[in-house]
Amino acid sequence: MNKDKRLQILTKLRDANPHPTTELEFSxxxxxxxxxxxxxxxxxxxxxxxxxxxxxxxxxxxxxxTLGAEGVKQYIKTIGLYNTKAENVIKAAQILVDKHGGQVPEDRAALEALPGVGRKTANVVLNTAFGWPTIAVDTHIFRVSNRTKFAVGKNVDLVEQKLLKVVPKEFKVDVHHWLILHGRYTCIARKPRCGSCIIEDLCEFKDKTEIE
Structure with a gap:
């Protein structure tokens, strides 16, 4: 995909959703x-x-x-892998108290050192909490980037590197939210909703679907 087409896609996504954010609720x-x-x-x-x-x-x-791992489990037992996640939440909380004064550090290495926090989670926190131009590549972004040919890569790390290279600075803070939402609601895994897609004319996916 060429530079001009990418710019048109990003502009359309921005015009449709000027202030995107995560759908996770937090304060x-x-x-x-x-x-x-x-x-x-x-x-x-x-x-x-x-x-x-x-x-x-x-x-x-x-x-x-104060809740402890067992206490946390009671709140999150409806979520997959809740036992491991509860243990990680408590271990991470202890590190935040011991090493960071109870604050979330604005630092990639410090974030990735927390149990249960990998590169993707660190990218989301740095982007959404602190406004860094990071791009967290999840399954939705990986799919949309490859399917549209916006940023082709064999794994999430390669797609992230490509996105960081080809996305202009003015779009970097918001692009991962646009792509996640696009993958979640329009460019869905089983059968993309091409007929209702605002970037269908720019997308290079060869097997476009009819209007649903």
Whole structure:
């Protein structure tokens, strides 16, 4: 895909949604960190249902430690892998208290050192909580980037590198939200909704579907 076509796609996505953000519900960086960690192999909807009850009780590392792993499990047991996730939430909370004064660090290495936090989670936190131009590549972004030919890559790391290279600076902070939402609601996995897609004319996917 050429530079001009990418620019047109980004402009259309921006015009349709000028201020995109995550669908995870949070009110501070720590809540975001926990929510993103819980969302691994789970839907944002399921995470929001759990955190709607968890965060009023514990939305700081100190309060989370008071709950303990068993306490956290009672709130998140509707989420997949909840046992491991609860343990990681508590271990991470302890590190935040011991090493970072109970604050979420604005630092990639420090974030990735937390249990249950990988590159993707760190990218989301740095982008959404702190406004960094990072691009967290999940299954939706990987699919959309490859299917449209916007940024082709054999794995999520290669797609991330390509996106960081080809997306102009003015779009970098918001692009991962646009692509996630596009993959979640329009360019869906089984049968993309090409007929209702605002970038269909620019997309290079060869097997476009008819209007549903």
């Amino acid at each position: 501070n960086p720590y809540e975001l960190l926990v929510a993103v960690a819980l969302s691994a192999q789970a839907t944002d909807v399921s995470v929001n249902k759990a955190t709607a009850k968890l965060f009023p009780v514990a939305n700081t590392p100190e309060a989370m430690l």
